[in-house]
Amino acid sequence: MSFFERLKAAASAEWRAYTEHPFTSGMADGSLDEAAFRHYLIQDYLFLIEFARAYALSVYKSPTLADMREAAAGLSAILDVEMNLHVKLCAGWGLSPGDLEQAPPAVETLAYTRYVLDAGMRGDLLALKVALAPCVIGYAEIAAQLAARPAAYAATNPYRVWIAEYAGAPYQEVAATARRHLEDLAQRYATPAREAELIAIFTEATRLEANFWDMGWRGCVSNRP
Template sequence: MNFFERLKTEASAEWKAYTEHPFTNGLADGSLAEPAFRHYLVQDYLFLIEFARAYALAVYKSPKLADMREAAAGLSAILDVEMDLHVKLCASWGLSPGDLEQTAPAVETLAYTRYVLDTGMRGDLLALKVALAPCVIGYADIATRLASLPGADVSTNPYRVWIAEYAGAPYQEVAARARAHLNSLADLYATPAREAELIAIFKEATRLEADFWDMGWREGGR
């Protein structure tokens, strides 16, 4: 069992609550209330701005040039690809990029992004990548599951574009590279003495991801 799989096993309850959250199931069958998705997507745009900063921090924390390039690729994926999806979807509601940037961040957005950045500032590259893993790798797992469910890709599902983006080959490759890089870092730096610390980071970041879904779910009146 590789390092990432060990993290998921140790955080199985948190991982299930995150990756099988009712919010995600509402995306698959199209039943999620639009206000819930809109609130989530706007907050996720703000979230991605801070995650871009986390990947920039990863460049600084990188001990090797190859690690710097991997972090830079992650930064580019956020700024040049993932955020564009949010802009396109929000445009259908009449929201411009300026409108998104001027939105006040929710408590859940602040809690999660500050946790990741603080973890990166205090720790090394491995600790930071563990904190980032539930987002970048988890979304690939979630979208793969959703794409396999009935109704996920029908034309009447308003969330099919979101699912297709994260279930598609380009994002799946980003997640696969992130998983491989995390495992390679763990081979070098995850000593037995650090295992409990890294598991705790992963659990907390995963819990904060579930809180992020809760934030959107409440907005839909659930």
């Protein structure tokens, strides 16, 4: 079993809660309330700003030039590709990049981003990449699952652009590269003595990812009590 699969197995309940969330199911069939998706997308834009800082930190934490280049490529993918998707989607609601940057961060956004950055500051590159893995690798897995559903790419599904972005070959390769690098780091730096520490980081980051979906889901008017 690969290192990443061992992490997933150890955090199986948290991983299921994250990758099989009602929020993403609503994107797959187009039933998700637009207000919920808009709230999520704005918060995810703020999250990506901090996620980019975490990738910049991974450059500093990199022990080799190859590690630095991998981190720099991930940083570019966030700043030059992924954030642009959010800007394009939000433009349809009349929101400018400035509007997105000035939005107040939700508690869930702060909790998740601070946790990842703290894990990186306290630990080595492997610990940081374990904290990043649920997002960068998990989104690829979730999107691939959603893309396989019948209504995912229907013209009537307003979330088909989001699904296509993360299920498409460019992002899938970003995630595959991140996974290969994680496995390489684990071979170099993971020891039996560190296993519990790394599993704890991965489990908490995955739980915080599920909380991020919860934040968006609570924005759905039809699901409010």
